[in-house]
Amino acid sequence: MSTAAELLRASGLPPLEARILLMHVLGWRRTELITRDHEALDADCVARFEALAARRTAGEPIAQLTGKREFFGLDFAVTPDVLIPRPETELLVELTLDAIAGTPGARVLDLGTGTGAIAVSIAHARPDARVWAVDRSPAALDVARGNAQTLLAPERTGGPITLVESDWTANIDPSLRFEAIVSNPPYIASDDPHLDQGDLRFEPRGALTDDADGLSAIRAIIETAPFLLASGGALWIEHGYDQSDAVRRLLAARGFSDVRSMRDLAGIERCSGGRFTA
Known part of the structure; x- marks a missing residue:
């Protein structure tokens, strides 16, 4: 299973955009991405993040992906x-x-x-x-x-x-x-x-x-x-x-x-x- 740190590195997105999408998926604050970046994430969260990352790579705006x-x-x-x-x-x-x-x-x-x-x-x-x-x-x-x-x-x-x-x-x-x-x-x-x-x-x-x-x-x-x-x-x-x-x-x-x-x-x-x- 992937960790938050691994997902961020593999996303191919600019770091800030990747963090915003992962925080959205996990419901974490930014500090949690630092303190919990070693934790294994469940498959559903990984799939949701990867789907959002693919949509962002295709050009879809961050605001529409997160809804805010x-x-x-x-x-x-x-x-x-x-x-x-x-x-x-x-x-x-x-x-x-x-x-x-x-x-x-x-x-x-x-x-x-x-x-x-x-x-x-x-x-x-x-x-x-x-x-x-x-x-x-x-x-x-x-x-x-x-x-x-x-x-x-x-x-x-x-x-x-x-x-x-x-x-x-x-x-x-x-x-x-x-x-x-x-x-x-x-x-x-x-x-x-x-x-x-x-x-x-x-x-x-x-x-x-x-x-x-x-x-x-x-x-x-x-x-x-x-x-x-x-x-x-x-x-x-x-x-x-x-x-x-x-x-x-x-x-x-x-x-x-x-x-x-x-x-x-x-x-x-x-x-x-x-x-x-x-």
Whole structure:
């Protein structure tokens, strides 16, 4: 029978990926991989690890293999129906929290919620905030619902997240007004070769690309957001590394003020936004 140390060496995977998969299979913490690496493992565990290692070698994302991904300090369930949360998207959460700071009971709308990572993270950090999460995919909304139920305290003063099946703002009550609207929309152009590489091959295409120039979803959000923003409300959008100039121009043309782009930890202008005063 194989030991943990032997499986890790034989996997052919980068060491970190092999450890993550083996911890997932065994239910061990990282320290246990060190202190118990000499223990013989039962055949079922070995087979499960080897199957996952083979799938990872074929390119399947780690998050889909383990069914989870950490984001903003929380463990989110992940399925092939949703985009895998990325660390750079945490910037959107931080910008939105800054935008609603000092506003008790602030209302926030997350467009294209996917796993619910943005909406749930905001609701977790601001228990008083009222949060709406929108997606056109029923399967994605099921994932977001499960994450909200698992990660948010039932006694949250802002109440449960309101989930809405909608193509962007189409099905949002037009009488609502939000202090902040946030979105990580599909912004990869349809001819971008990255769509056929790496983890992106296994993620829902509709969450990655607009099947156009990469800006059509962003244009739609910027056009309709002012109808739902409270006076002085903020809109923040994640976009591609080379789209910040175009997004700033779209925001300014729609009448947003204080338009600016913010850099992620890699120094890339990753999010752009502004405020709208009716």
